[in-house]
Amino acid sequence: MKSKNVEFVISPGPAHMVGDGFRVHNFIPAHPSLSMHRMSPFIMLDYNAKMYVVPSNKPKGVGVHPHRGFETVTIAYKGKVAHHDSSGGGGIIGEGDVQWMTAASGVLHKEYFEEEFSKKGGEFQMVQLWVNLPAKYKMSPPKYQAILNENMGRVDLENNAGRLEIIAGEYLNAKGPASTFTPIYLITAYLNENGVHNFKLPENYNTGLVVLEGEIEVEGKKASANQFVLMSKEGENFEVKASKESKVLILSGEPINEPIAAHGPFVMNTREELIQAFMDFNEGKFGYLED
Numbered sequence: 660m661k662s663k664n665v666e667f668v669i670s671p672g673p674a675h676m677v678g679d680g681f682r683v684h685n686f687i688p689a690h691p692s693l694s695m696h697r698m699s700p701f702i703m704l705d706y707n708a709k710m711y712v713v714p715s716n717k718p719k720g721v722g723v724h725p726h727r728g729f730e731t732v733t734i735a736y737k738g739k740v741a742h743h744d745s746s747g748g749g750g751i752i753g754e755g756d757v758q759w760m761t762a763a764s765g766v767l768h769k770e771y772f773e774e775e776f777s778k779k780g781g782e783f784q785m786v787q788l789w790v791n792l793p794a795k796y797k798m799s800p801p802k803y804q805a806i807l808n809e810n811m812g813r814v815d816l817e818n819n820a821g822r823l824e825i826i827a828g829e830y831l832n833a834k835g836p837a838s839t840f841t842p843i844y845l846i847t848a849y850l851n852e853n854g855v856h857n858f859k860l861p862e863n864y865n866t867g868l869v870v871l872e873g874e875i876e877v878e879g880k881k882a883s884a885n886q887f888v889l890m891s892k893e894g895e896n897f898e899v900k901a902s903k904e905s906k907v908l909i910l911s912g913e914p915i916n917e918p919i920a921a922h923g924p925f926v927m928n929t930r931e932e933l934i935q936a937f938m939d940f941n942e943g944k945f946g947y948l949e950d
Contacts (some may be wrong), residue, residue, distance in 0.1 A: 661894035663866065664879040667692050671706065678721030678871040680772055681785065682712050683707045686869070686887045693889065695791070695921065698865050699914040700841055701731065702926060703789035706869060708885050712738060712772060714780035715804075720771020721950045726762035727928040727936045728797045730790040732837075733758045734826070734869060734908070738783035740778040744768035745946030748803025755808035757826055759837050764798045765939060767948040786869065786908060788845075794928050796840050797827070810836045820854035821901070823847070844911040850875070850901035857898045858909065866890040866897075873905025904912040 669692065671684035683705040687693045693884040695702040701908065712719075719739070733740060735752045742758055744751040752758045752773075772783075792799075812825030812833030823830065827837035830843035834846065844860060850873070860866055868877065868888040877883055878897050882888045890897060899907065920927045925936040939945065 660896055661862075662878060663860075663890040663894040663897040665878050666891050667890045668720075668880055668888065669693070671708070671885050672868070674708075675703065678719065678771070681705075681721065682710055683787075684885070690887075692889070693867075695919050698867065698915075700791045700843065701788055701865065701867075701910055702791045702911045702919070702921070703787075703788045704869070704887075706885070707783065707785040709782060709784045712777070712780045712783045712807070715777050718771040718774055718777035718929045721769060722937050723767050723769045723948050724924055725767050725940045725945050726745075726766060726924045727765040727940075727945075729792050730759060730760065730761045730763075730840075731787040731791065732790055733760075733770070734786045735920050736784040736786070736906075737851075738781060738785070739773035739857070740770055740785065741773045742768060742770045742801065743948060744801070745948040746803065748801070750805050752805075753808070754839075757806040757837070759804035759806060760865040761792075761799070761802045763792060763796065765936070765945040766946050769948065769950065772773050785872065788910070789926070790839070790843065790912075791915050791919070791926060792840055794917055795931075797927060804837060809832045812836070816854065816856050818855070819851060821848060821850035841915060842913040844909065846906045846909040848899065848905075848909060850878030850905045850907065852903050853903060855898060855900045857896055858912045859896050862895050863892050864911045864913055865892065866909070868899070869907060869910075871906040871907040873907075874902040875905050875907060876900045876902065894945050
């Protein structure tokens with residue numbers, strides 16, 4: 660059976676601040692090889708590599724801002740994030756938990772360090788993905804999924820290789836709790852030193868790996884912490900071997916083969932729909948949320 664090859668191992672570009680709290684490296688779409696079309700349905704990936712949050716009585720983060728036409732997926736690997744949106748969604752994203760917000764027809768939201776975590780400070784690590792929606796779902800009602808770590812699908816790998824946590828999709832008979840509009844796999848692999856697993860994901864899906872910790876070999880190509888590995892569309896299988904204890908996020912999804920018209924916080928299919936999104940936002944149609 661044909662293997663997926665490694666197309667590129669991509670090092671992070673310069674970090675930038677999102678709001679006054681999150682220090683991120685953008686992989687999608689900042690890197691030329693990781694366009695919105697090439698990684699569809701994943702149209703944005705910000706990675707907040709491990710950092711220390713200085714204690715503060717006033718939680719830092721991102722103030723009220725709008726979204727339309729896609730979903731935001733926030734994975735808190737270290738630390739805690741609080742979230743509120745104008746559709747009534749909100750809560751605390753604890754360590755290991757995931758927030759899956761469907762902006763769709765439009766919401767306002769804000770996110771910042773959880774109050775107690777902010778006061779104490781500590782280690783923080785986060786991934787935020789934007790997942791595109793097909794045209795027929797872009798104007799559907801907003802919704803919110805709070806995915807607790809304890810509810811994720813779990814797989815113990817053979818030969819003490821490690822374990823998998825399944826956020827979305829069904830893999831090795833373990834099903835992730837996330838509800839998605841298109842077929843998606845979102846898996847965190849915790850690999851022991853010298854642990855090996857041969858992943859099998861559908862051909863023609865767009866597939867990438869974020870090395871969160873450690874050092875791995877993917878089909879013989881080395882990648883270390885904070886790097887992104889882009890896999891070829893062809894083939895189904897690829898072997899991941901951990902040179903030392905490692906944590907890796909695997910994302911794979913069926914492409915949405917539709918036009919993309921994106922500007923700032925809005926991702927639609929046409930320029931006209933973008934203009935309408937700005938008009939609706941300016942007219943207050945996304946609801947109200949106190950900053």
